[in-house]
Amino acid sequence: MHPVELKDGADLDGFRRALRRLVAGGVEPDDVAWSGGAMPSLFGTCPDGGTAALPADAPPVPLPRLVGALIESVVCHRDPERYALLHRMVWRVVCGERDILDHHADPLVHRLAMLDKAVRRDLHKMHAFLRFRELRGPDGPDGGPGAERYVAWFEPDHFIVEATAPFFVERFESLVWSILTPVGSLHWDRRSLVVGPAAAKPDGLDRDDRFAEGWQRYYESTFNPARVNPVAMRAEMPRKYWANLPEAAAIPGMIRSAPARVQAMIAAEAAAPRHRNPDKAVAAMARQEPATLAELNRVIGRSEPLVPGATRAVLGEGPEGAAIAIVGEQPGDQEDLEGRPFVGPAGQLLTRALEEAGIDRRAAYLTNAVKHFKFVARGKRRLHQSPTAGEVKHYRWWLMKELDFVRPRLVVALGATAALALAGRSVAVLRERGPMGFGDLQGGIRQGFVTVHPSYLLRLPDAAEKENAYAAFVADLRRARGMVDGAAPL
Amino acid sequence: MDDTLLDKLEVLADAAKYDASCASSGAKRRAGGADGLGSTTGAGICHAYTPDGRCVSLLKILLTNYCLYDCAYCINRRSSNVRRARFSVEEVVRLTLGFYKRNCIEGLFLSSGIIRSPDYTMEQMMLVARSLRRDHGFAGYIHLKTIPEASPWLIEQAGLWADRLSINLELASDRSLKAFAPEKDGASIKAVMGQVGERIVEAKEERRRFSPAGQSTQMIVGADESTDLSVLETSDTLYRRYGLRRVYYSAFSPIPEASSVLPLKPPPLQRENRLYQADWLLRYYGFTVEEIAGGGEGGMLDLGIDPKLAWALKNRERFPVDVNRADREMLLRVPGLGARAVDKIVEARRHTTLRLEDVARLSSGLKRARAFLVTADHHPGGLTDRADLRQRLVAPPKQLSLF
Incomplete structure (x- = not known):
């Protein structure tokens, strides 16, 4: 048995290194015990232990592009079995099943597809539901306002923080920002990205920000009480995200008051217009073409x-x-x-x-x-x-x-x-x-x-x-x- | 942002919410870089959902809800007593950037009531888009609602800055439009759609930027007497003749300050949902309008079941279909199988003979599909032709609690 211990989280590099040596050494998936940092291996720890006896400078394993992409995604999943499952897939590819991902009904392929889907959904939801707050930096030397700086707190399901970085860097390249999560953090200063350790929820995020208040009012105004459908909402925005979405605080009240608001609308008689008809303006509207x-x-x-x-x-x-x-x-x-x-x-x-x-x-x-x-x-x-x-x-x-x-x-x-x-x-x-x-x-x-x-x-x-x-x-x-x-x- | 601006935002978001469209998809990948702001990813992102189940992707607001038109179905018609407000161009730009930087939105969806003249209004909207793009390097999504009565050059200028243009048809028939929207004219709306469609195709051929994410429209359902058949016929024409990307259906919903010519009732949400399903069948599943309408009665879709199942139940002689042999077109017609599941089936069956449990892994709609499918280890037998198949497939009515 080869115990392989990888770092906590999504250890793509470690997985790749181990995989190369396992494949070069011809080790079958059944003979490997994978463990991430958080889960001590049943076979005791020895750094790189299980693969110590294997070739040190193993060559890269040539894989179809889609298989490589799937590995990059699935290593972000929280499932402790992810490395073992990926190893099984790679082993089958190495043994000749190069079109393995077309076998959609294969139990292993299906299972990996589900993990991949979960990770991609998590990524998508982090892109969507993360909210920045503006925290002004210290006042400038001339007493003027400090530089614009944005901070966000988010709790993803999987180890996706680094995987989301390209999205946020591309979108907010011109801003200075930090993203803090319980599984890692990102810091961007308009030039370079620093990937930092796990963080605690920072204080001061609920400080006054008029735009955050404006967003709250926008969210409530854009809701149509005549179409209330909380099930559809929760399917796309499950409760677990609500804690970090400031606008979600208003949801229960919005649902509660909806039926009464609709009743009031239907009960209200059509009212006569309070203002007189702007006949002149309506007539003038037709004369918009340039006259000279x-x-x-x-x-x-x-x-x-x-x-x-x-x-x-x-x-x-x-x-x-x-x-x-x-x-x-x-x-x-x-x-x-x-x-x-x-x-x-x-x-x-x-x-x-x-x-x-x-x-x-x-x-x-x-x-x-x-x-x-x-x-x-x-x-x-x-x-x-x-x-x-x-x-x-x-x-x-x-x-x-x-x-x-x-x-x-x-x-x-x-x-x-x-x-x-x-x-x-x-x-x-x-x-x-x-x-x-x-x-x-x-x-x-x-x-x-x-x-x-x-x-x-x-x-x-x-x-x-x-x-x-x-x-x-x-x-x-x-x-x-x-x-x-x-x-x-x- | 001061209190006045917050108040205006409330009024002008409330006034804009009856537009169903919210998509931020279809734009090419791009980014604003070190001097600009924002990006588009191609797929679009929903940044929140409101308790009506609708997604919040774009900041959907009106430039103003003052309006010289008097469309009976619209809360902002000139004879309505609703609260009025007006943004300046600069205010809309500031709001868009502020929300965008907080990652609340993908971009802006700007519409407007008609003030002064259609041209004047359209130009103000165009100026918002131009300022965002040119003065602020904004690379997020911009959807502009065009005003069909505006001059062609203005609509074309709008297309230089927007990702998507849309023109609301509002009502499926010209007669209803005449009755409920006296200032509008079906022919001129379609003429503008034709013009925009032509420009989009030309720009694509000539590699110029012009409304790259295409155009869309909206029809209100349930305000007039139009049948589902006539609504779908209209959509079909719009897709074919004008190359529209999307037709949105908006169930006519009670509004404050309603007009006396359109009495209020709860919005026909189920009907709206069935129309969207039918629309999907038109665009991606190879169904014709006649086939879809044939699943219902009297030109109306069956509200109890989805239109694909309704069609299958009336065309049982076409089933069961062998999952291992049938062509893609026929698999797409099997209730419960989506386009993605069908693609996977077609790919997977090259390598193996599919059994029922395999199909279960590929599609989540097996419950409905079973009665119409043959697999290596399953044949529905007489099930396909049973008289009570419909009852078996729709969810059983909830048990009443007998106290």
Whole structure:
């Protein structure tokens, strides 16, 4: 018989060391007597005694991932038999049953599954029912309030304190806190975790904390007396947890008074309203849509970019009532910094082309389908990224409203993104360039025109091709101008 | 926190409690790190339970219970004489952080009465979420109740900060909605659900963050004359057409300051429970609405037994089912076997022939399942077809004490 004595609590390291040596020595589970620190072994104590005769530098035992995870969980259980059961499982894996955990109906596997479930439930309940209290640290040297510090007292069923640490560290990494329990403690100072010994319930936890009082009142208010069902409550929050849950003190009173509260509600006659009907306010509610272009622009201006990064929303520019509205894709790097549309290289090219086509840029209305710059950072440069179809759709509602206010006779879409936003479908720009009807939100049709985006001209590598394309662009703009000629000053 | 804020909290928690949803699940794992606060674990955590058996996971409050709408079933309708209060954006942020740091909550569930206009109200709610995320690095869960009458851009802005958006349908039929909620409109509610659903799918495809835990809704049960069949048909449509994550059913419950058009009675809790069971069968067990409704009578579910058992009792020719041979779809239809037990059975029977005691280890519902199952050592024989099977399976009525 090999007596193996492990430390009190969840001694995963000790178990692993012993297991390696037992497996290396070929010791069968029936020949081992496991004991945790609290339970003296029947075979007398000798540190590492039973395994002293076994190979000292035993290699790790290769186990399936799920088996390893199960061991880590089950060693936390209070059951004194846990190590022996785990050893049996490992032995069967070593003997070839590598898919042992699929044998859900096997008595050993089932028993271990129950232990695992109990530990995981305990972990979950500790994550859930532990309450921190704020204890202010000593006053600062300037007499101001001390640092925020939180302390909790909890009584878990199993040896899970260390196993809960990752959860609390991740969640409250930016706070200073201690968790005290009868089986160990955790201390976090925003940098490192210290696992300490068992603790006694600290004094002063029931000291004044307005948030704790607020929580109590919240708990009582969120309860609906017409649905009282203490059995369902106790199934999830058994009485054993109530002692450390401050809000639980109110439970008996809440249950007691519930029937009378419901009776009173049902008995009460429907009362006539004490206040007069706010007719004006109700009527005004319907008029929430922006009434002017300036109001709409305020809405756009304070909204958040769909993709984080942009400095600001770049609004449209130009007079309301302009004969031609020109819609681009989205602001670029320079537009984002200056807050005006079409001021970068493509914008300068557009200005030149407009001039050649006989359109005064200042008389036209210029805007973009998408109002925020989107980019990827490459060193110091911000490289433009085209908006996705979903992003275009997100901004479409604003573009439509904007054009409703401007009421141009003709809307010119520059490039595929603008055409998508205006036509509501993807448009093959080079094939479909020319006049096109664009729908509005009211089901009407706007007179439109599709042409290329000036940035397309900038990207063409061949100089001759570039020149031809530019000439075609200017010709398009001239044609567009012809469509509204005589309507308004251009 | 001063006394005024405590009083407001009491009023605005009380006003929010009729919303059944409390889930904090479905968000991707994330953490606020050294400068932020909080984390989401994916699964959600219930931090307490109230004596109504419901979980307290999120700080569920209204921004305000002043409201310009006049929905008959709602305690906060404008004609109600209930106490009113209003939080500032900053106050909601402070409460959320304070409770979160004490490990009382997973995050915030914010809803609101309609003040000034739907847009104004929606923007205030969005600002709470934005402040939590941006000014405080809050990584906990945020659920925003969207206001269907608000402008689309605002609802989309809300989706940038929230984990989940929801829009309450409230009543299953458009007719009831018109009768009891004059300012609401079924078509526009569904239009917004469609819009949000579309945005969620797009954002997922384009790897943007937009309401990553999806959207949900709530229907009140027992306020109008809708049958269970029509409620479930509505849910089925919502799941299929709008990709909703959850439909919550809320038994119409007596409220203080009730309206005269909706007389009060105790809430139909059993009905609510059966609807949830039926909902589960729809989503995870491959049942159709017609099959589920067929288990009851006249479009109403059987209140005495769960809908799966009700279906099985009316379709006994499909049973008994051999646990060692039947396909997964049929095992899922066996009363007493849950989806998890079925998965274990399918895995375990590859290695061994299952006996009754094996099934007992895999499922806690064997008592109900016995009559419908064949194992290596068990056959229900005539039990499956006995006329009194229903009586045998439901808990016997409590013995009266004869004094």
